[in-house]
């Protein structure tokens with residue numbers, strides 16, 4: 082119902098009240114003065130009051146006939162109840178853009194939205210205000226995608242849907258505005274684009290080197306056996322790098338595919354850690370680093386043996402590569418409890434190297450993220466190691482914590498829910 086119709090109805094109601102009061106006063110006066118017997122006065126008053134009521138009803142009926150809009154009060158209660166129960170942020174507006182109903186989710190998006198106030202006062206998004214006006218005037222659904230910077234970068238799509246109470250109505254009675262948060266979708270799109278760009282870049286570098294050496298071997302170095310041996314060694318190294326990158330990428334997508342399936346085989350972490358340390362002995366010796374394992378008691382978790390080997394391989398290898406300056410790496414196994422108080426196995430890998438500046442810490446587990454790209458590449462790294470660690474631990478319902486400060490080394494701790502208590506050997 083529009084504002085003009087509202088007003089007409091209100092003034093009719095006022096007239097009816099005044100008329101009924103006047104009639105009551107007139108009949109009472111006549112009865113008191115003895116001009117009319119009391120029963121006749123009461124009957125006369127009843128007739129006048131009924132006529133007033135019928136006249137008002139018919140005025141309302143005519144109004145409805147002139148503009149096919151239903152009664153406002155009970156319908157608005159229903160509208161408010163429906164809007165409140167919808168799962169998305171929704172605002173219902175009248176044809177003039179005033180808020181009829183708004184649910185809590187929409188209020189969280191735009192806390193200043195007030196029932197009865199024009200939406201244009203609160204939502205200062207010109208394209209959206211125009212879309213509401215268009216939807217109300219043309220009766221056509223409108224879609225608006227917009228971006229908000231404050232308080233956080235967010236993308237929204239708003240669907241503005243004109244609604245008619247009766248199928249035969251020529252113009253909409255109100256407009257429903259539904260907000261969809263597109264931010265997670267946009268982020269995934271951005272991540273996918275970044276991922277493809279990074280992966281191609283990482284592959285292109287060794288591929289360019291291989292092509293360069295092949296050309297040299299076909300040309301100037303064709304008869305030079307010494308150069309050939311040297312180049313072939315470099316080519317082999319580059320080809321291995323590409324193979325490792327592809328291997329890591331395939332592992333990542335396999336782990337992601339299985340992310341919802343928690344491994345269910347009990348595995349002991351102690352022998353895994355020892356196996357990893359033994360496997361990296363040559364690297365440790367090359368770097369002049371001693372690896373100490375503290376408290377290698379049996380510690381059982383539900384896990385995938387090979388994936389857990391991969392986790393500790395990445396962490397110990399990083400400690401040996403990037404923390405070599407500290408000449409020592411300590412691996413410690415222990416029991417602790419999670420933030421929720423659940424028992425968990427904790428395995429920490431500590432190095433005494435240069436450490437990591439705080440601004441890098443939250444990003445270390447992103448794919449291809451490296452603090453120093455040149456150094457990582459020189460060490461044969463692709464920047465996928467910690468991303469793999471994070472995904473494997475997620476699948477195991479565990480997590481990785483990192484503590485570090487420049488100059489103070491780094492501690493990477495794996496937290497995994499335990500199923501069996503520690504049994505000292």
Ligand SMILES: Nc1ncnc2c1ncn2[C@@H]1O[C@H](COP(=O)(O)OP(=O)(O)OP(=O)(O)O)[C@@H](O)[C@H]1O
Nearest residue numbers: 399400403451452453457462463464465466467491
């Ligand atoms: N113990 C550490 N001390 C200092 N920096 C570290 C340490 N561990 C990791 N980093 C930094 O984090 C970055 C990301 O590590 P990550 O294991 O994901 O990749 P990578 O080692 O470069 O490559 P990959 O593991 O694929 O061989 C590293 O490039 C390095 O800059």
Ligand SMILES: [Mg+2]
Nearest residue numbers: 395399466467
């Ligand atoms: Mg690594």
